[in-house]
Amino acid sequence: MRAISGLWRWRRNPLCRTTDLVEAWVALAALLLMLLSAPVTGLLVGGAAQRALQEAVREQHASRQPVTATVVRELDRTSLDIDPETGAAAGLRSRVLADWTAPDGTERRGVVMTALGDPRPGDRFRVWTDRQGRAAARPLDPAAATTHAVLAGFGAALVAAGGVETARRLIVWRMVRRRYARLDQAWNRVGPDWGRTGTGS
Known part of the structure; x- marks a missing residue:
């Protein structure tokens, strides 16, 4: 998971930029959100699916007979x-x-x-x-309904974690683009004179 890779930027380093630190905080926030939102989303969706499916099981068993x-x-x-x-x-x-x-x-x-x-x-x-x-x-079997509910909850947890990771990647992508834009501006200011003898003297 790339969210963890940003955490190394907290190490003391004289070359560490502010954006590196921001990326590390974004990575930590994404990791915490994944650890919290994915299980909660999975439980909520799985619980709702379980209630709906078990109700369908009861209705089907009440309305059908062998x-x-x-x-x-x-x-x-x-x-x-x-x-x-x-x-x-x-x-x-x-x-x-x-x-x-x-x-x-x-x-x-x-x-x-x-x-x-x-x-x-x-x-x-x-x-x-x-x-x-x-x-x-x-009629649907209660055990099969429970299996469907568990799969729905697991799928919802994966979608939630994927959504957080997508948001983290989008934020980092925008930060990198902004960093490159600043670098281009700085290069345009000093680039024409770079490498010339006597420049700056």
Whole structure:
């Protein structure tokens, strides 16, 4: 981390310029901000994500329930089959026409995905349904929700630390440009006479 590299400028040195000392203070301030803001930001974002996701878990578990479905027949696989649980291509999952009984007791039939390797008519498997008995995606698992919240908090902490480091680099870049501008002005004042014999005598 380059924020720490500016700290060496506090050493006693007759060649140390004021801007070197300012850079060292900027580096220290950036380091302290990273150590404080990154964890706090991560905790706040992770906590908010955890509350929202656990609420979604509770709502999904309250509105969906598993029922036993029976395979009527296996359907042809297509390249466009999407697994409703993961949102990815179906892969090892099979697409079947199945019958199940809705929570209100009505009989339902529809196309669903199943993990059965070789589904045959009459095979039974579990399918999630909503309150109306329609096939629905599996509800989010509480442990998976917690993992998502932790990742969100970690990502927010990294973004906060990156923001502080970006601000530090921008400040130092502007200071260096200002330093070079002053050096150019000084060189323009003495440059034309530099190296000439008898200059300044």
